[in-house]
Amino acid sequence: MRTLMQGWLIPKHFQGQLRMQEGITVNGHYLPMSAPVPADATVALHYQAPMPTIAPAPGATDIVYEDEQLLAINKPAGMKTHPNKASDTDTAIARIGQYLGQPAFITHRLDMATSGILLVAKDPLSQAIINRQLATKTAARTYTAMVDAAIPDCGTIDAPIGHMGNDTRRREVRSDGLPAVTHYQVLTRNAAYALVRLVLETGRTHQIRVHLAHIGFPIIGDPLYNQTPGPRMYLHATEMTLTRPFAPAQLKISCPPTDFMV
Template sequence: MKSFSSYMIAMEHQDKTVENYLKQILQCSGRKIQRLTRQKGLLLNGKPTFLQKKLKLGDKLQVLISEDAGFGVKPEQGVVEILYEDEYLLVINKPARQLVHPTGQTTSGTLANFLAFELQQRSILSAIRAVHRIDRDTSGCVMFAKDSHSQFILAQQLSARTIKRTYWALVKGVVSPPSGTINAPIGSHPNQPNRRAINEQGEPAVTHYRTLRTFPDASLLELTLETGRTHQVRVHLAHLGYPIIGDGMYGVRVSWMLRQALHAEAISFNHIKKEEELTIHAPLPADFAKAIDYCANHQ
């Protein structure tokens, strides 16, 4: 009997095609999508679907789980730092330079691979369901649902903006005004397919920021997201004129911070059963703390 992972379509993902959702949100490779199509491994609201079908809010997309022990990814031993866990979900502290989930040619060494091994060691058989994702070089909080019903509830919270994600970013320049809101739509880059850009035809994107510390030529910002577009914080801060230090794609390369100085510092959500709000914090990584010290003492 075939086994499927289920994904409930949130507001921010409606109007995407099935193919775009698979590529952009689930980060499936073209090869995997072809395999799913051959195996009739895609169902929409319980019925076979096609790749160019547009998704609607509340749709249920089911994706065939491969033979990798029922987890959807191959279990692989590695370090998993669990910040919070209950019977419905986990919040994990992802280190920088690690993918959340296999994508493209990278099929191992991801957070999902390591989490699958962790659950396997506990004799828990569950598809690995990331509720949201952060970039490879961003550190911090990532939430995983333990079952499809919990994933559905958390997807509803994400759509209703009940889930709040807070980031810290170290940026070039003294930000003025020290707090504010960036409201600029984000879409495809006109020339580089792996990048995003401010695009009037893009999807709405809103980021709130406030300054935590200032240095002679840098600022430490706290940011909260209303939307979750790909590369949203990085694109918005570059657009504002204060690019993220260490960000080789949108920001400023430096010798003393070898990845983007962006950290998913906290995530807030409503407990699935108790209806109380929980806030989980991820400790600041050593490289980020050293970068802050550098700005304080060398600029």
């Protein structure tokens, strides 16, 4: 049974909770974690966890992927992932809750100004599995940004990131910051702009935005790190690769940007 739980990528502390709750049944009966499981058995997990309390909100959701455990949408720029205060009623997670008919479990976040793939789980065990993959970097996220055309063809930005003074919103590269590494490659360019593919080794707040600004190529339209205004911040979560919960299959979710000007 323990090998089965590990194969499903269920974190160890959740395995312990399932054991204490006797929440694992084989052919309708509880079995301890050390028990063997017949090849043709039906295994069921019964896990009790508090449900998220975010109220649903009506509104369109651009769904790019859905299965029994997961849902991914193309979050529009300008929409919050989740509420930060009571007046934040129209958020991506609230619209997803309306679509599902139940609250969704957040696995990661996108900045309000960032568009693209936002992945949620439909149950707490799937959420834990995805969170573990993101924490251990076995799941990967790729972004696309639009910057000035003069950026070099490719590069790696290895620069620690920390808070900018007393500003709770902004970050900056600083020697006492947390390690942060971003890889980039130019996909295409014209006379004015370049379209850049970005892969993160770390997941610091505003990492892509801070790193590109640090090397002199801030994202077009970035309201915090670029003095040149734009109709939106041209940063988009383009691709996500992970292992599906309760299955050994690799999953790749793609959602290319449609309004970038290159």
